[in-house]
Amino acid sequence: MKKLLSIIMLCSACAxxxxxxxxxxxxxxTDTLFDTxxxxxxxxxxxxxxxxxxxxxxxxxxxxxxxMSQAPVAAEGEGYGSAFFKASTFIRTANGAIGGFAGYNxxxxxxxxxxxxxxAALLYPYLTADSVGGDMRSERYSFGAFYNxxxxxxxxxxxxxxxxxxxxxxxxPRPKNxxxxxxxxxxxxxxxxxxxxxxxxxxxxxxxSNSIKFVSxxxxxxxxxxSGLGIHYVRFSGNSKQSAYNGWSRGxxxxxxxxxxxxAVRLNFNRFTFNKILSDINNLPLARSRRDVCGAVAxxxxxxxxxxxxxxxxxxxxxxNIFGSPQGNVYPEIASLQSFxxxxxxxxxxxxxxxxxxxxxxxxxxxxxxxxxxxxxxATVPERSMEINAFGAGAEASWKKAVSDKILLQAxxxxxxxxxxxxxxxxxxxxxxxxxxxxxxxxxxxxxRSCSAGVNFRADYSIKPGLAIGIxxxxxxxxxxxxxxxxxxxxxxxxxx
Amino acid sequence: MIKHSIIILLTVFLxxxxxxxxxxxxxxxxxxxxxxxxxxxxxxxxxxEIQFYxxxxxxVTSFSAKPKGVNKxxxxxxxxxxxxxxxxxxESGRILTIRGxxxxxxxxxxxxxELPTHATVETDDxxxxxxxxxxxxQTSGVQYNGDQYIKLYNNTDHVVYADGLCIFESLxxxxxxxxxxxxxxxxxxxxDAVYAIPGNGTDYPVLPGEExxxxxxxxxxxTINPNSFDLSHADFEWYDESSDPKNTxxxxxxxxNLDKWYCYTQTIWQLHNRGFKAYGIFRPxxxxxxxxxxxxxxxxxxxxxxxxxxxxxxxxxxxENSSIVDIVNLSVESVYQWNVCTPRLDCGYAFCGTIDGDxxxxxxxxxxxxxxxxxxxxxxTKTNDSGKDFNSWVIPSEIELQHSSIDAAGNxxxxxxxxxxxxx
Numbered sequence: 001m002k003k004l005l006s007i008i009m010l011c012s013a014c015a016x017x018x019x020x021x022x023x024x025x026x027x028x029x030t031d032t033l034f035d036t037x038x039x040x041x042x043x044x045x046x047x048x049x050x051x052x053x054x055x056x057x058x059x060x061x062x063x064x065x066x067x068m069s070q071a072p073v074a075a076e077g078e079g080y081g082s083a084f085f086k087a088s089t090f091i092r093t094a095n096g097a098i099g100g101f102a103g104y105n106x107x108x109x110x111x112x113x114x115x116x117x118x119x120a121a122l123l124y125p126y127l128t129a130d131s132v133g134g135d136m137r138s139e140r141y142s143f144g145a146f147y148n149x150x151x152x153x154x155x156x157x158x159x160x161x162x163x164x165x166x167x168x169x170x171x172x173p174r175p176k177n178x179x180x181x182x183x184x185x186x187x188x189x190x191x192x193x194x195x196x197x198x199x200x201x202x203x204x205x206x207x208x209s210n211s212i213k214f215v216s217x218x219x220x221x222x223x224x225x226x227s228g229l230g231i232h233y234v235r236f237s238g239n240s241k242q243s244a245y246n247g248w249s250r251g252x253x254x255x256x257x258x259x260x261x262x263x264a265v266r267l268n269f270n271r272f273t274f275n276k277i278l279s280d281i282n283n284l285p286l287a288r289s290r291r292d293v294c295g296a297v298a299x300x301x302x303x304x305x306x307x308x309x310x311x312x313x314x315x316x317x318x319x320x321n322i323f324g325s326p327q328g329n330v331y332p333e334i335a336s337l338q339s340f341x342x343x344x345x346x347x348x349x350x351x352x353x354x355x356x357x358x359x360x361x362x363x364x365x366x367x368x369x370x371x372x373x374x375x376x377x378x379a380t381v382p383e384r385s386m387e388i389n390a391f392g393a394g395a396e397a398s399w400k401k402a403v404s405d406k407i408l409l410q411a412x413x414x415x416x417x418x419x420x421x422x423x424x425x426x427x428x429x430x431x432x433x434x435x436x437x438x439x440x441x442x443x444x445x446x447x448x449r450s451c452s453a454g455v456n457f458r459a460d461y462s463i464k465p466g467l468a469i470g471i472x473x474x475x476x477x478x479x480x481x482x483x484x485x486x487x488x489x490x491x492x493x494x495x496x497x
Numbered sequence: 498m499i500k501h502s503i504i505i506l507l508t509v510f511l512x513x514x515x516x517x518x519x520x521x522x523x524x525x526x527x528x529x530x531x532x533x534x535x536x537x538x539x540x541x542x543x544x545x546e547i548q549f550y551x552x553x554x555x556x557v558t559s560f561s562a563k564p565k566g567v568n569k570x571x572x573x574x575x576x577x578x579x580x581x582x583x584x585x586x587x588e589s590g591r592i593l594t595i596r597g598x599x600x601x602x603x604x605x606x607x608x609x610x611e612l613p614t615h616a617t618v619e620t621d622d623x624x625x626x627x628x629x630x631x632x633x634x635q636t637s638g639v640q641y642n643g644d645q646y647i648k649l650y651n652n653t654d655h656v657v658y659a660d661g662l663c664i665f666e667s668l669x670x671x672x673x674x675x676x677x678x679x680x681x682x683x684x685x686x687x688x689d690a691v692y693a694i695p696g697n698g699t700d701y702p703v704l705p706g707e708e709x710x711x712x713x714x715x716x717x718x719x720t721i722n723p724n725s726f727d728l729s730h731a732d733f734e735w736y737d738e739s740s741d742p743k744n745t746x747x748x749x750x751x752x753x754n755l756d757k758w759y760c761y762t763q764t765i766w767q768l769h770n771r772g773f774k775a776y777g778i779f780r781p782x783x784x785x786x787x788x789x790x791x792x793x794x795x796x797x798x799x800x801x802x803x804x805x806x807x808x809x810x811x812x813x814x815x816x817e818n819s820s821i822v823d824i825v826n827l828s829v830e831s832v833y834q835w836n837v838c839t840p841r842l843d844c845g846y847a848f849c850g851t852i853d854g855d856x857x858x859x860x861x862x863x864x865x866x867x868x869x870x871x872x873x874x875x876x877x878t879k880t881n882d883s884g885k886d887f888n889s890w891v892i893p894s895e896i897e898l899q900h901s902s903i904d905a906a907g908n909x910x911x912x913x914x915x916x917x918x919x920x921x
Contacts, residue, residue, distance in 0.1 A: 235576075334603045381558055
């Protein structure tokens with residue numbers, strides 16, 4: 001409650017700052033769709049003042065729902081229902097910009113299988129699982145702030161963020177996961193010849209603790225500690241119900257962006273490492289992983305047109321620790337094997353265009369690209385591998401118009417599709433064993449063609465100059481060729497000033 | 498300049514600090530030389546199969562192996578159990594199963610392994626056909642242990658006298674391993690309970706294909722626990738004079754008691770109801786006094802914890818391997834660490850449940866695999882590998898025979914099987 005009051009007070013304080021401008025014009029100038037091609041370039045807080053032209057604060061609350069007929073990824077479930085509240089502010093200052101955000105989500109994720117770990121995508125493949133699974137409830141808090149300024153041609157910026165998550169289930173098996181991730185990004189840059197050149201350093205710490213309980217008299221499900229492509233730690237399966245993840249991320253980026261219009265470039269490198277520990281076996285260090293991401297984005301940005309090409313290479317290596325004969329409950333480590341490798345290549349192009357006409361503000365964006373993903377489990381003979389390649393493309397359009405002094409309407413539509421090619425699984429025999437069957441189900445989903453299409457509509461009403469309330473609705477239909485489909489909808493109320 | 502250096506150093510630290518090496522894992526070459534049994538000099542050995550079981554991830558690497566010479570394999574470094582099986586044809590025309598195994602091999606570099614092999618011990622005595630150690634549940638869900646039993650079976654073609662045969666419980670747990678000194682596992686099994694079947698040598702004949710039922714408490718347990726069954730027809734029961742008046746045994750005077758040679762507890766002995774020990778039978782060439790006088794075993798070991806290493810001591814008795822007729826290691830997959838006897842006697846384990854404290858283990862037993870011969874007599878499997886010789890986690894024979902409860906809810910057994918799996 002205190003957090004909610006703080007957010008409301010922050011929003012109220014900002015209202016006076018914005019009062020002199022029309023809130024509708026400020027909403028219209030905040031065009032995230034148009035900024036998509038260069039959004040990654042502007043992540044460095046040195047460029048925070050370039051992200052949008054106007055000061056704007058908004059607070060929204062609502063509900064989002066996605067339910068697929070079958071889980072596209074078993075570990076992430078069939079969808080979610082999420083009640084949310086979020087507030088963000090962006091304030092231009094004489095020296096740059098300052099802002100922040102706060103959010104609270106109360107979620108229910110549906111029918112998660114073969115995973116009891118939160119942030120599964122981040123910690124893959126070293127997840128904890130059982131054969132039962134089910135819905136998971138969660139509460140997520142997130143906060144962040146940034147500051148950006150300059151002294152003559154020297155620009156600087158800092159942003160901090162913190163996310164905390166508690167996820168649980170109130171029937172057996174009863175996982176209770178608590179994770180936190182504080183992070184900081186520092187940037188400094190120099191502006192010359194109409195361009196700003198910058199360097200950014202980022203670091204974040206990640207922690208998660210898992211504990212699974214059973215209270216049923218009818219028995220317990222077996223716990224598995226997965227290590228990738230259908231393999232699990234047989235030796236520690238069963239009763240090891242408490243585990244922990246400890247990781248941290250660090251990265252560097254070099255950026256160049258035009259002050260008004262021109263070329264924009266970003267080169268970045270990020271490394272995320274984490275360990276998995278079995279807490280109830282004397283904090284046994286089970287596995288460790290390192291994920292390196294190298295990326296390059298180059299593009300062009302002007303007031304009405306934006307385009308970029310991107311290339312991303314991601315390599316994840318995973319190592320399992322091998323333990324010898326135990327002495328009681330103490331297992332001596334005898335070796336560490338690089339057992340898992342995943343390599344993802346992504347390249348693509350994004351473009352956006354906008355115009356202001358009598359009929360309103362129009363923005364159109366399109367993207368196309370390819371992803372190549374190869375996972376290998378190296379510590380078996382023969383090696384196991386899974387390859388998923390896909391071509392993807394999408395288009396999105398939005399329209400905004402103030403139909404009167406009091407009413408602003410926004411509408412949009414989008415379509416995305418994915419066409420996999422050259423996919424395959426080697427070295428793994430399909431079986432009814434539940435880890436393998438989920439692996440093959442995930443593969444079937446990932447290697448099937450999929451398409452999603454949606455529409456959104458938003459209406460804002462200006463209560464007084466500088467303050468508007470609105471409603472936002474979204475709907476999307478998702479279909480996967482394997483026979484899976486699902487609906488997404490969202491409704492929310494928004495206060496903008 | 499100093500400021501710049503600090504910034505550069507900080508950056509390098511941020512990016513690379515605490516980074517671990519992730520070197521590609523290369524397989525290592527392992528050479529396995531089989532040491533064939535000395536007592537079969539003229540036997541002809543077939544080509545067999547070597548299996549490396551990766552204890553960490555459960556994968557199996559197997560390849561055919563020559564009985565003589567060096568067998569080479571390429572293995573991912575790891576922690577392995579090694580086993581070899583083949584058959585040998587003796588001069589007399591008998592076909593023997595030859596087996597060898599070594600557990601807990603730490604293979605992280607090229608290694609030469611000599612694997613002793615042996616012909617499967619062919620027993621001419623009773624064997625353990627069933628152990629019901631998990632107990633049952635009362636309707637309230639509370640566990641009930643008094644109905645534990647062991648069955649012995651005459652798998653031979655002639656009468657065997659049970660007189661003098663002893664049942665024992667291992668001193669060590671299969672779920673907890675320390676470096677015990679002295680290590681006597683190649684010569685003997687250490688035990689913490691020994692009970693002998695009474696008799697003068699010919700008092701208790703067991704006909705071929707017949708069974709002996711040895712119960713903890715030989716009464717009709719249904720009078721105490723409606724979910725249990727009747728054991729008043731048992732052939733024997735083990736009875737303990739308890740020093741704790743709150744925890745006493747029940748003696749059915751109509752059922753003969755086993756002779757108690759030794760038990761670690763001053764109260765009453767019960768089988769480990771999660772199945773963490775080994776149970777066996779042996780035929781001693783000595784009496785209880787001689788056993789107690791000459792077979793004392795005291796071992797030292799270090800209790801290793803993350804807080805340090807603490808010297809400990811454990812005391813029991815030992816039974817020489819040559820006297821052991823049959824032994825069955827029991828364990829649970831999630832906490833299994835070792836077999837408490839030489840692999841020559843038993844190289845696997847049977848189980849009820851897959852995790853420690855598995856509540857689905859109740860009303861279940863381990864039963865030796867059986868088939869019917871042409872005369873309708875059960876022939877039981879005995880290859881000294883409890884993991885393969887037994888059907889684990891199956892409905893006990895007494896529950897099947899009496900159609901009693903198979904769960905706390907009181908659902909009745911309707912099946913009748915030879916061994917818990919195969920239908921009669």
